[in-house]
Structure formats: structure tokens, C-alpha cells
Amino acid sequence: MGESLEQQGYAGGLAPEPEMISVKAPVFSFSKLADVDSYLGPEMKSTGEVMGSDHTFAKALYKAFAGAKMQLPENGNVLLTIEDRDKEKILPIAKRFARIGYRIFATKGTANFLKKNDLHVELVTKVHEDEQAYDNILNELRDGKIDLVINTMGHDIEKNSDGFIIRQMAIQQNVPLLTALDTADALLKSLENRSFATDALK
Numbered sequence: 001m002g003e004s005l006e007q008q009g010y011a012g013g014l015a016p017e018p019e020m021i022s023v024k025a026p027v028f029s030f031s032k033l034a035d036v037d038s039y040l041g042p043e044m045k046s047t048g049e050v051m052g053s054d055h056t057f058a059k060a061l062y063k064a065f066a067g068a069k070m071q072l073p074e075n076g077n078v079l080l081t082i083e084d085r086d087k088e089k090i091l092p093i094a095k096r097f098a099r100i101g102y103r104i105f106a107t108k109g110t111a112n113f114l115k116k117n118d119l120h121v122e123l124v125t126k127v128h129e130d131e132q133a134y135d136n137i138l139n140e141l142r143d144g145k146i147d148l149v150i151n152t153m154g155h156d157i158e159k160n161s162d163g164f165i166i167r168q169m170a171i172q173q174n175v176p177l178l179t180a181l182d183t184a185d186a187l188l189k190s191l192e193n194r195s196f197a198t199d200a201l202k
Contacts, residue, residue, distance in 0.1 A: 022053040025064040058193035065190055070176045072191060075101035076147030079124065079140070081166055082110045086152045089181050091117055093150075096188050105146065107137070107162070141169045149177045150184050 027048040052063025065071065078097050082090045087110065094104050094114055104121045106114060111121045124137045140146050149170040153163025170177040178184050 020053045020055060021057050021060045022051055023057070023060040023064040024049055024051045025068045027068050056193075058190055061186060062190035062194060065187055069174075070187065072147055072176065072187075074191075074194065077103045077105055077122075077145055078148045078150060079137075079146045079166075080104065080106040080110050080114075081149070081151045081153055081163060082106075083152045084109070086181060087113045090114075090150070090152075091119070093181060093184055093188060094119055094121075096192065100188075100191055102147075105140065137166065138169050141166075141173050141175060144173070146170075146175055148187075149175055150181070151177065151179055152181065 027050055050064060050067030052060045052065070052067055054060040054063060078094075080090060080094060090110070091114065098104055098119060104114065104119065105124050106121050107124060111123045114121045124140055141149075149166065151163055151167055151170070153166075167177060167179070169175075178187065
């Protein structure tokens with residue numbers, strides 16, 4: 001408008017450090033895309049973003065997850081379907097979920113691994129093991145018994161594969177779905193802060 005930034009009262013340099021902490025989270029609209037796999041890869045792009053702000057990182061993170069419609073109950077049920085290469089990484093995550101009051105459900109391979117490491121797990125059999133097993137795992141989702149699905153079965157990309165079917169059912173039932181363990185770790189931090197399990201954050 002004919003005036004320099006200096007004439008308008010703007011000084012150079014960086015803006016002052018804000019007192020609030022803000023966390024931005026992506027939002028994916030898989031429910032609107034039929035037959036599109038929700039397993040995230042490097043080529044995936046979000047369809048929107050939300051932001052949570054607060055005076056602590058954990059609370060800002062929790063608000064960001066809530067804005068992305070991933071608000072979970074204080075005591076709920078989490079279903080784990082984990083690749084073999086991720087089983088060592090899921091163990092501390094599963095133990096932290098159990099510590100804040102979550103029941104752990106898992107498919108056979110994941111359940112056996114967790115049980116060997118002294119963690120109580122509710123077994124849900126694989127999707128295609130038999131007809132009854134198919135009804136078992138999918139009915140858990142249909143009946144609202146699962147509050148969160150963590151699925152790292154990235155090799156299951158065929159439409160009739162276990163991993164794909166479980167991911168699609170989670171989306172259809174509006175059950176929060178995570179396919180990356182670093183996201184699960186971040187979500188846990190916000191839940192631990194909410195449940196006052198502060199020493200778990202160390």
C-alpha cells in the first residue's frame with residue numbers, strides 16, 4: 001500500500017518465542033475412499049490438518065489427536081496386529097497400554113509373543129483361519145469392543161488379506177487406526193499424561 005514494513009511499525013528479526021506449545025496433526029479421509037488401503041506409505045498425503053495448543057507438549061499433543069478424531073477412553077481395548085519385524089518394538093508400547101488400564105487384544109502371532117514376555121493378552125484369531133475366526137475378529141470391531149487398532153501389516157495389501165480387511169473394518173466402524181509405531185508412542189504419551197501416569201513418560 002506504498003508503506004514499508006518499518007513505516008508500519010514492524011521490526012526485523014524473529015518473532016518472540018510463544019508461551020504456548022502447538023502440535024499439528026494430519027487428517028486422512030479414508031472413509032470417503034472405497035477400497036483404498038489405509039496403510040500409510042511415503043507417497044501418502046493428508047487431506048487436512050488440525051492443531052492443538054497448550055502450555056505443555058503432552059496436553060497440546062492430546063488436543064491435536066482429539067481434533068483428528070482420535071479421542072480415546074481412559075480405560076479401553078486396543079487390538080494389535082503386528083509384523084514380525086515390529087514385535088520387539090510393540091512390547092514396551094503394549095506394556096504401557098496395559099499400565100494405564102487398557103486390555104490388550106492381539107492376533108495369534110502377536111499374542112504368543114506378548115504372552116512369552118509376561119503380558120496378559122486376549123487372543124483374537126486371524127481373519128481367515130476358519131469361518132468362526134473370521135466372525136471373531138471382525139465382530140469385535142463391529143460390536144464396539146475395540147477402541148483402537150494398531151496394525152503394521154504393511155505386506156497385507158491384497159483386498160482379501162488379513163491386514164487389509166482389519167484396516168478396512170476399523171475405518172468402516174470409525175475405530176481409530178494407527179499403522180506406525182511412532183504415532184502409537186506419541187498417542188500413548190498424551191494418554192499417560194491424562195491418566196497421571198507421569199513416571200511412564202520418563
